[in-house]
């Protein structure tokens with residue numbers, strides 16, 4: 849049977865959604881541990897334990913430089929921020945709790961927006 853021609857995915861509005869989502873993350877009161885790269889010089893063990901550091905300012909830089917092709921690539925990096933946080937911090941710690949709250953907020957936000965695609 850004839851292959852159904854795929855309409856080219858218009859990822860431009862997906863990237864607009866990424867900018868909205870990132871702005872929401874940065875504005876959240878629990879975003880403070882994630883706004884800039886962890887200073888591994890002042891956080892002993894971080895560089896050894898966390899192989900792929902990620903933070904909101906780095907994500908913003910990547911968005912600005914068009915390094916995300918779609919929403920999915922963007923979500924992978926946001927989840928990396930939260931996975932790194934869970935790996936390095938006790939659940940029952942200031943930063944650990946902030947990470948869990950931020951992940952819950954993000955999951956709710958992007959699923960709300962997803963309904964528009």
Ligand SMILES: Cn1cc(C(=O)NCCN2CCCC2)ccc1=O
Pocket residue numbers: 880881882886887891932933936937943
């Ligand atoms: C995500 N994460 C962050 C840290 C951290 O110490 N961030 C600095 C937070 N300070 C707040 C005002 C200036 C900087 C440590 C471990 C970790 O997993």
